[in-house]
Amino acid sequence: xxxxxxxxxxxxxxxxxxxxxxxxxxxxxxxxxxxxxxxxxxxxxxxxxxxxxxxxxxxxxxxxxxxxxxxxxxxxxxxxxxxxxxxxxxxxxxxxxxxxxxxxxxxxxxxxxxxxxxxxxxxxxxxxxxxxxxxxxxxxxxxxxxxxxxxxxxxxxxxxxxxxxxxxxxxxxxxxxxxxxxxxxxxxxxxxxxxxxxxxxxxxxxxxxxxxxxxx
Numbered sequence: 709x710x711x712x713x714x715x716x717x718x719x720x721x722x723x724x725x726x727x728x729x730x731x732x733x734x735x736x737x738x739x740x741x742x743x744x745x746x747x748x749x750x751x752x753x754x755x756x757x758x759x760x761x762x763x764x765x766x767x768x769x770x771x772x773x774x775x776x777x778x779x780x781x782x783x784x785x786x787x788x789x790x791x792x793x794x795x796x797x798x799x800x801x802x803x804x805x806x807x808x809x810x811x812x813x814x815x816x817x818x819x820x821x822x823x824x825x826x827x828x829x830x831x832x833x834x835x836x837x838x839x840x841x842x843x844x845x846x847x848x849x850x851x852x853x854x855x856x857x858x859x860x861x862x863x864x865x866x867x868x869x870x871x872x873x874x875x876x877x878x879x880x881x882x883x884x885x886x887x888x889x890x891x892x893x894x895x896x897x898x899x900x901x902x903x904x905x906x907x908x909x910x911x912x913x914x915x916x917x918x919x920x921x922x923x924x
């Protein structure tokens with residue numbers, strides 16, 4: 709019996725957690741584990757640990773599969789990373805940093821950088837081929853108009869995978885920053901000014917105050 713300690717980390721952004729069911733499969737060079745359910749609720753910024761019991765040593769862990777399915781309502785999950793500690797103490801890291809939506813299975817390779825020629829195992833070669841085919845399908849190009857640069861072959865950004873869209877979180881942060889900047893300029897007298905500037909030094913004073921608040 710080989711016991712692997714698995715730690716699953718959820719991203720710290722708003723709505724990163726999920727109430728949907730998540731399970732994991734460990735894939736090693738000697739075999740793979742059974743699909744094991746992670747018996748916890750996933751909350752933003754939190755880590756959850758569990759033990760995966762295997763009938764034999766799996767060898768070096770080269771791949772993990774994250775399985776997500778909904779019980780009632782869809783609830784997307786943002787997985788930050790997964791760490792696997794083997795019985796001999798070896799730590800394997802699997803950076804994920806992506807949303808899992810709907811009923812899906814996502815394969816994540818071990819985090820050490822490798823080239824195509826480094827993939828000795830057939831399962832890794834097949835994974836790389838599937839990943840390449842998926843990217844080619846997702847990022848197809850079309851001609852917008854004669855003489856114009858090519859663009860993605862989609863009619864709307866909502867056709868793109870959520871992992872490549874400009875997220876609501878980033879959009880909200882960007883909008884908030886603009887509001888803050890506008891308020892700073894208004895309070896420092898830059899906007900709605902009814903008189904001319906008296907000198908360049910006066911303008912420098914206004915801008916230095918605003919920049920000082922931005923930096924702080």
